[in-house]
Every structure is written in structure tokens, then in C-alpha cells.
Amino acid sequence: MKAKLATLAAMAALAASPAHGQKKYDPGASDSEIKVGNTNPYSGPASAYGTIGKTIAAYFKMVNEQGGINGRKVNFITYDDGYSPPKTVEMARKLVEQDKVLLIFQPLGTPPNSAIHKYMNAKKVPHLFVATGATKWDDPKNFPWTMGWQPNYQTEAKIYAQYIMKEKPNAKIGVLYQNDDYGKDYLKGFHDGLGAKKSMIVKEVSYEVSDPTVDSQIVQLQASGADVFFNVTTPKFAAQAIRKAYDIGWKPMHFLNNVSTSVATVLTPAGLEKSVGLISTAYIKDPTDKQWANDAAIEKWRVFMKKYYPDGSLTDNSNVYGYTVAITLHQVLRQCGDNLTRENVMRQAASMKGWRPETLLPGITITTSADDFAPVESVQLERFNGKQWELFGSVLGK
Amino acid sequence: MKRNVLLIAILLIIACALPFVVSNYRTFQLTLVMVYATALLGLNILTGYNGQISLGHGAFYALGAYCAAILMDQAGAPYWATVPVAAAVCLVAGFLFGLPALRLEGLYLALATFALGVAMPQLLKYDHLAKWTGGVQGIVIAKPEAPFGLPLNADQWLYFFTLAITVAMFVLAWNLLRGRIGRALVAIRDQHIAAEAMGIDSALYKSAAFGVSAMYTGVAGALSAIAIQYVAPDSFNIFVSIVFLVGIVVGGLASISGALYGALFIQFVPNLADEISKAAPWAIFGVFMIGFVYLMPTGVAGAIRLLLAKRRSSP
Numbered sequence: 001m002k003a004k005l006a007t008l009a010a011m012a013a014l015a016a017s018p019a020h021g022q023k024k025y026d027p028g029a030s031d032s033e034i035k036v037g038n039t040n041p042y043s044g045p046a047s048a049y050g051t052i053g054k055t056i057a058a059y060f061k062m063v064n065e066q067g068g069i070n071g072r073k074v075n076f077i078t079y080d081d082g083y084s085p086p087k088t089v090e091m092a093r094k095l096v097e098q099d100k101v102l103l104i105f106q107p108l109g110t111p112p113n114s115a116i117h118k119y120m121n122a123k124k125v126p127h128l129f130v131a132t133g134a135t136k137w138d139d140p141k142n143f144p145w146t147m148g149w150q151p152n153y154q155t156e157a158k159i160y161a162q163y164i165m166k167e168k169p170n171a172k173i174g175v176l177y178q179n180d181d182y183g184k185d186y187l188k189g190f191h192d193g194l195g196a197k198k199s200m201i202v203k204e205v206s207y208e209v210s211d212p213t214v215d216s217q218i219v220q221l222q223a224s225g226a227d228v229f230f231n232v233t234t235p236k237f238a239a240q241a242i243r244k245a246y247d248i249g250w251k252p253m254h255f256l257n258n259v260s261t262s263v264a265t266v267l268t269p270a271g272l273e274k275s276v277g278l279i280s281t282a283y284i285k286d287p288t289d290k291q292w293a294n295d296a297a298i299e300k301w302r303v304f305m306k307k308y309y310p311d312g313s314l315t316d317n318s319n320v321y322g323y324t325v326a327i328t329l330h331q332v333l334r335q336c337g338d339n340l341t342r343e344n345v346m347r348q349a350a351s352m353k354g355w356r357p358e359t360l361l362p363g364i365t366i367t368t369s370a371d372d373f374a375p376v377e378s379v380q381l382e383r384f385n386g387k388q389w390e391l392f393g394s395v396l397g398k
Numbered sequence: 399m400k401r402n403v404l405l406i407a408i409l410l411i412i413a414c415a416l417p418f419v420v421s422n423y424r425t426f427q428l429t430l431v432m433v434y435a436t437a438l439l440g441l442n443i444l445t446g447y448n449g450q451i452s453l454g455h456g457a458f459y460a461l462g463a464y465c466a467a468i469l470m471d472q473a474g475a476p477y478w479a480t481v482p483v484a485a486a487v488c489l490v491a492g493f494l495f496g497l498p499a500l501r502l503e504g505l506y507l508a509l510a511t512f513a514l515g516v517a518m519p520q521l522l523k524y525d526h527l528a529k530w531t532g533g534v535q536g537i538v539i540a541k542p543e544a545p546f547g548l549p550l551n552a553d554q555w556l557y558f559f560t561l562a563i564t565v566a567m568f569v570l571a572w573n574l575l576r577g578r579i580g581r582a583l584v585a586i587r588d589q590h591i592a593a594e595a596m597g598i599d600s601a602l603y604k605s606a607a608f609g610v611s612a613m614y615t616g617v618a619g620a621l622s623a624i625a626i627q628y629v630a631p632d633s634f635n636i637f638v639s640i641v642f643l644v645g646i647v648v649g650g651l652a653s654i655s656g657a658l659y660g661a662l663f664i665q666f667v668p669n670l671a672d673e674i675s676k677a678a679p680w681a682i683f684g685v686f687m688i689g690f691v692y693l694m695p696t697g698v699a700g701a702i703r704l705l706l707a708k709r710r711s712s713p
Contacts, residue, residue: 097423
């Protein structure tokens with residue numbers, strides 16, 4: 001009798017302790033589905049970015065039609081926050097506490113993400129691949145549940161600094177930057193990149209978003225004798241700066257930040273002939289760039305767009321961005337296998353080794369680790385030839 | 399009168415019980431409803447009772463929120479102490495803005511206040527203030543926990559804290575508007591020359607109404623900052639002001655209870671609209687708004703009053 005009891009107890013114990021490789025779930029995951037939450041500005045001042053959320057929704061619709069991830073369907077729940085931080089807080093709480101999602105993916109904008117930064121980490125819910133270039137998302141020590149995705153502003157600025165030190169070691173650099181967190185983030189990266197050579201900067205001038213023009217700043221920079229110009233401006237001011245520099249006959253080696261590289265909204269208004277020779281960076285294949293016209297990955301993206309998001313624009317870079325970041329999450333969830341706990345999601349997101357979505361530029365890969373929460377960290381330099389951007393040199397950064 | 403008191407008592411009991419029945423997320427949403435109700439009550443004092451249209455109350459909401467956030471962030475003030483300070487600052491700011499606004503009537507006042515609402519987010523980003531306001535980054539605030547070892551979680555405590563202040567603000571408004579001052583405000587709205595002939599100091603009352611109205615909205619702003627634990631210029635764009643105006647019209651102009659209905663509307667209808675359509679959430683919101691205004695031209699409060707009157711007259 002006693003022996004029988006002992007056997008029973010042993011069996012019970014065996015049944016209770018999960019064997020290796022068994023399924024493990026946190027809220028939001030089950031045998032049949034994975035719930036992924038998201039906020040996006042479908043209305044309000046930043047609603048042009050809403051197309052990213054729609055692309056991601058379309059992507060997971062395709063994944064589900066093709067059988068899901070490891071047999072589980074992705075339930076992508078996305079809410080409108082109108083780029084308003086209080087709304088983001090409310091919606092993030094709805095996703096975590098009511099919809100009980102496994103993770104929140106790609107909330108958009110620096111202020112909205114700042115608003116939920118603490119909350120997500122207090123709740124220990126993955127706050128994954130946020131859609132902003134601020135550097136603070138790469139802080140695994142203090143915020144182990146938050147991770148960015150795109151190359152951050154500081155990384156980009158460091159790359160320009162390295163290029164200048166190599167190509168023009170005696171340069172006199174003039175900097176124009178927007179006086180806010182975005183501009184200062186670039187400036188810090190640039191200073192760090194120059195390091196001991198910081199004295200190469202002969203003049204730094206700033207402008208306010210509310211300023212009508214940056215003409216006087218450009219004149220000041222020319223007067224300083226600078227022969228390299230680092231242009232940290234948003235589209236409207238970038239166009240003004242390019243035009244003014246050309247018109248007053250200032251011909252520096254001109255670096256333009258990635259924020260303002262759109263041919264349609266920046267270079268065309270500035271004047272394409274005035275933009276010749278600009279240097280910037282890229283990390284995603286631009287669907288309007290002729291060199292990718294027959295590229296397999298861009299072609300695959302076009303087929304996807306036509307079938308699952310027919311309203312979406314085929315010339316909007318944001319739609320390639322949304323597609324690429326969705327592929328990244330797809331990979332993370334695939335890696336999780338049957339262990340769909342929040343901790344494992346973060347662990348898998350933090351253990352990507354040279355993985356590469358095909359829509360990134362050739363040679364750019366995603367690498368993360370327990371103390372590196374910055375997935376895309378390399379970019380390639382490009383130069384404007386009067387018609388389009390031409391990539392040159394090797395892939396830079398980590 | 400007795401029935402009203404009974405009704406309010408029942409409402410209060412339900413309000414006290416709710417956070418123990420619903421989830422923390424819903425409790426948080428209800429906290430926001432009370433915050434909005436306080437703000438709407440303030441705007442209603444100005445627009446509903448006194449007839450001055452403001453398209454810029456989001457600015458006072460922001461002012462209250464930043465007062466609370468800066469005091470907590472820079473001076474380490476306890477959260478509860480920031481509410482009266484926000485009230486005082488907004489009272490003064492509202493009164494001062496009300497003085498020049500006296501020269502403006504109707505649509506001109508609406509435009510002046512609109513300018514205030516538009517300017518506010520940019521002022522908050524202003525470089526020389528960034529030391530305190532945190533610039534575009536905003537300010538992150540810690541969440542208050544329940545004091546005295548009360549068996550409440552942070553959301554429930556915040557709910558009761560907000561409830562207490564909201565009830566106090568409503569009682570205050572009730573006393574203010576049901577008496578001599580309220581009648582004077584309405585008289586100025588309806589016929590200001592006649593009101594002055596009766597000895598009402600129109601200028602003083604109008605500025606005072608502006609001040610009190612801003613104070614209410616400022617208190618709501620401070621409460622919202624505490625509830626959301628974050629303030630940033632993007633939280634207070636011009637849309638906030640317009641949504642407040644929508645709230646008082648839908649809830650019922652010149653009605654105290656209307657503030658509550660309006661708050662429920664502006665809190666929940668946008669969420670509903672978002673669930674119906676991602677492509678055009680504000681179009682759906684617009685349909686709801688037109689529906690409400692068309693079916694209840696005197697607001698929800700007016701419709702309920704009518705309904706009750708009908709029931710009473712037909713036995």
C-alpha cells in the first residue's frame with residue numbers, strides 16, 4: 001500500500017513539473033494565438049505615420065493566412081493614440097490589463113513612448129522595437145523591458161564624424177541643429193564621435209522649430225570659415241539650408257541627417273541642382289530608388305502590398321519600414337518556439353546574431369545582446385547625384 | 399429636492415463601490431472621466447453660464463498639469479499639495495487673461511482664447527523654460543501609493559483621491575451657481591445691459607468667471623498629470639481645448655450634471671470610434687457628435703430634464 005502511494009506521489013510530481021521543451025505561456029499566448037499590442041497615430045498631427053501600423057497589421061494577416069508562427073495565429077491589436085501621450089498611456093494600459101497582450105510592439109513617437117516607458121517596465125511587459133530614433137531606448141540596465149529598433153541619432157552622427165576624420169582630417173566643421181532633444185541627440189553623438197578632435201568644430205548654431213528661416217544661421221556658418229557642414233534639420237529647414245548655402249556661394253562638404261533625405265519633400269523644394277553632392281545615410285532599401293527596381297526583396301514587398309494593403313502607397317518608405325520591423329518581430333516570435341513567456345520574448349529579442357531582413361540595405365544586419373538593445377546599428381553613406389541618392393563605401397557602424 | 403439628494407447619495411455610493419468591482423484599467427479610465435468632468439465644469443461656468451466662448455481652455459489644463467509636475471519634479475512636493483497650488487496659479491492666470499478679454503465679445507473672444515490654446519504647446523517647448531518644463535521630453539512623475547496603509551492599490555487610491563476633489567469642486571460650483579453669483583452670471587450672458595442696469599458689475603463678474611473657470615480646469619490638469627504620471631507639450635495641443643468645448647455642448651450647456659455626461663462622452667466615444675474604423679476615427683466621432691446634437695439639442699442633461707418633466711406631467 002505504502003509503495004503504491006509513493007509511486008502515485010512520484011507520478012503526480014512528475015506530471016506537475018513541466019518536462020523540458022514543454023509549452024510555457026504568459027498572458028497573451030496560448031496554443032492557438034499570440035496577442036501583440038500596438039499604438040499608432042491614425043489621427044492627429046502625426047497621422048502620416050499611421051500607415052506603419054496598417055502595414056504591420058497587413059503583414060500579420062499574411063502570416064496568419066500562411067499558417068501563423070509555429071502554428072499560432074498572431075492577433076495584432078492596434079489602437080489610435082493620435083500622438084497624444086495621455087492617450088498612449090490609456091491605450092497601453094488597455095492592451096496590457098484588459099486585452100492581456102503578450103507584448104507591445106512598435107508604439108510610435110518619442111513623447112508617447114516616454115509616457116509608457118516606466119509603466120511597461122514596472123509591469124514587466126516587453127516594450128519592443130519602439131518607433132523612435134532617440135538613444136534612451138538602449139538602456140537594458142535600467143529599462144530591461146524596452147528596446148528600440150532603428151539606428152539611433154547618436155549612432156548616425158558618429159558615423160559622419162568618423163568619415164570626416166578619415167576623409168578630411170583638417171576640416172573646419174560648422175554645425176546647424178534644431179534646438180530640441182532630437183537636435184541635441186545628434187550633437188552629442190557627433191561630439192562623442194570626434195572625441196579628442198572636437199576642436200575641429202569651429203561653429204555651432206541652432207534654430208527653433210518656430211523660426212521662419214535659417215538664412216542668418218547659414219551666413220554665420222559661412223563667415224566662420226567652415227569647410228564641412230553638418231546639417232541637423234527637419235525637412236522644411238533642411239530645404240532652406242541647402243538653398244541658402246548654394247545661393248551665397250558656400251560650398252562645404254555637406255552632411256545632411258537621415259531625417260531629411262526625402263527627394264520629394266526636401267531636395268526638390270531646395271532645388272535638385274543645389275543638392276548635388278549632399279552626403280547622408282540610409283539603412284532601408286528605398287522603393288523609389290532605381291537600383292532596387294528589380295530587387296527580389298522589394299519585389300516581394302510590392303506583391304505583399306498589392307495583396308494585403310492595396311490602399312498603401314508603393315512609394316512611401318514608411319511602408320517598407322513597417323514591413324521590415326514586422327519581419328523582425330516575426331523572427332523573434334519564431335525563435336521563442338513554444339516558450340512564449342514575456343521573459344523569453346525579451347531574451348530572444350536580445351539574442352539576434354547577425355540576422356538580416358532582406359529589405360535592409362545589403363550588409364546591414366541586426367545584432368543584439370543582453371547589454372546591446374540597439375538592433376539596427378549600421379548604415380551606409382550615400383551621396384546625391386542630382387537625380388537620386390547613390391550608396392557608396394562600405395556599411396558603417398557596428 | 400429630497401429626491402435629488404437621494405439620487406446623489408446613491409450615485410456617490412455607486413462611485414465608491416465601482417473600483418472594487420471593475421478592473422484597474424477601468425478604474426483608471428473612470429479617474430480620467432472625473433478629471434474631464436472637473437475641467438468641463440470649469441468651462442461650463444464660463445461658456446454655459448456666462449456666455450463667454452473659450453477655445454483655449456487646454457492652455458489652463460496644461461498650466462495646471464505643469465504646475466503639479468514641476469512642483470513634484472523640481473521641489474519634491476507631495477502630489478496632494480500640488481493641486482491647491484495649481485488651482486491658485488490658474489485662478490490668477492485666468493483672471494489676468496480675463497481682464498483684456500473683457501474688450502472682446504463672442505467670436506473675437508473665441509479667437510483670442512484660440513490663440514492662447516495654440517501657443518501653449520510651443521511655450522512649453524521654449525528653450526529658456528526647458529530647465530523646468532523638460533522641453534519636448536516632458537516630465538515623468540512617480541505614481542502615488544495609498545497612504546496610512548489603506549488596503550487599496552495605486553489605481554484605486556488615485557480614484558478616491560480624484561473622487562474627493564471632484565465632489566468638492568462640484569459642491570463648490572453648486573453653491574456658486576445656485577445663488578446670487580450664478581444668477582448674476584446668467585443675467586450678464588442673457589442681457590448684459592439690463593444686468594448692469596440692475597447694479598451688477600459686469601467687468602468684475604466676467605473676469606472672475608474667467609478666473610474661476612481657469613481654476614477648475616487647472617485643478618483638472620493637475621489631477622490628470624498625477625493620474626497619467628507624465629506631461630509633455632504634445633499632450634496639450636489645441637485639440638484638447640476643442641474636445642472640451644465638444645464635451646460641454648454634448649453634455650449640456652449651463653448644467654452642472656452636464657459636465658459629467660460630457661466627460662463620459664469625450665472619454666469613451668473616441669475609443670468606440672477607433673474600434674469601428676482605423677481609417678477615419680474622427681469621422682466616426684463626428685457622426686456620433688452630430689447624432690447627439692441632433693437628437694438632444696440641449697445636451698444630454700437637457701434631454702434627461704425633459705424626460706423627467708414628461709414623466710412627472712403624465713401620471
